Amino acid sequence: MKNEVHPYSEWIDLANRRLGGQVLSCSDDFFAEMENLIKPEAPVFIDGKYTDRGKWMDGWESRRKRVAGYDWAILKLGNQGRIKGFNVCTTHFAGNAPQQVSIEACNSKTAPDNSTEWTMIVPQQDVNPDSNNFIDCDSTGVWTHLRINSFPDGGIARLRVYGEAVMDSNWFLPGEPVDLAFVKNGARPVSCSDMFFSSMSNLIMPDRGVNMGDGWETKRRRGGRECDWIIIKLAATGSIKKVVVDTAHFKGNYPDGFSLLGITMPEGEHPQETSEWVPVIERQKLTADAEHFYKDEVISGEQTFTHIKLNMYPDGGISRLRVLGFISNGE
Structure with a gap:
């Protein structure tokens, strides 16, 4: 097995489950569970596999939105840190990926709620279906939680959050x-x-x-x-x-x-x-x-x-x- 090389290979995945990363909540995960977003394994596709809600997919997938708005998921990083880049991976989501995404961040000792003030660190931008979408992050802040926004709906297989952990002295x-x-x-x-x-x-x-x-x-x-x-x-x-x-x-x-x-x-x-x-x-x-x-x-x-x-x-x-x-x- 050879290790994957990508633009942020010198950094660690701050959302890694081994560090304590979690997906806390989302607006909708009707077709595929939000927890899949940070699974360590590469996403897979199983032809012919269905659930009672539709095609089984290895990622986070919301239903087709019939009202104005967008979907979102909130993640707790495994460690507070400075973020250098992301991979918004839409592998196997060929006809059902979002058109655009944005990413917000906060630093909080507790889980975010309706009073949380979010900072935009990745402005709304296009993503490609069935692809690794590598996105730079210019923020120098130290963050504990992220909110990824999916416009208007659809499926994201994995979210990798590459950066450096910051010690809590x-x-x-x-x-x-x-x-x-x-x-x-x-x-x-x-x-x-x-x-x-x-x-x-x-x-x-x-x-x-x-x-x-x-x-x-x-x-x-x-x-x-x-x-x-x-x-x-x-x-x-x-x-x-x-x-x-x-x-x-x-x-x-x-x-x-x-x-x-x-x-x-x-x-x-x-x-x-x-x-x-x-x-x-x-x-x-x-x-x-x-x-x-x-x-x-x-x-x-x-x-x-x-x-x-x-x-x-x-x-x-x-x-x-x-x-x-x-x-x-x-x-």
Whole structure:
């Protein structure tokens, strides 16, 4: 399985169910349920499959509107964040897609209601049927909820919301260690040597991996570089104190070992594989299907980093990486 490449592949899907994304309400989902909008799987079409309401469709589909107005659905993002772009996917909705969409946003501690003030972040515009509709978002706001408007009605298979999570600093106690490599704190992978079997973004997702596909796995290398690697932008500049490397479900394809390095970069810049990295943990052995804990092995002391690089020797799969430390005072 090769991973999908799209204009926002460097960003995470903030509406992802694994982060806690939800579809809260909608104006109408007579033909197909609103919850389908954020299903992780690509939409499918099953010829000849019908329900008592009509053709079964893998998406959110409202009935044909016979009065003025438009349909809408409200989503709670899995994490507050800044949005870079959307995919309003109408795959398999060939004769029943909306003509246009717009997207509004708000930042709210509670579910939106009739008093909520929405901000337009994607003005009303055309979308193509049976297509991936990639739409840039110029908003710099931090948002928790979205309302997608469908003009005048019809079906949308999936909504992907690409951006960067923003840490809720109020959640942490003074001096509390933070997982600097956790997606919900704002970390994100920026590049890797290979992700043939599964995405690099899985490495920093919540919880332990559910199966072998829920990790970062490279193909079998045949010569060339010494190891596979991944570069992660940390949630904040900080010092590293403890590390957990989890090879859950990787039994015949776990790496022989790993090492961890760090670097500090100016805001907005990302390091390369060959940048001047500082050792954080020297090469360590790994075992199959297990969590590995490192504290005394961390050699970087009080040095702070903006990015880390995990080297995986020689190849294989790692399910999760946790990097616990302290945010620097300058953050």
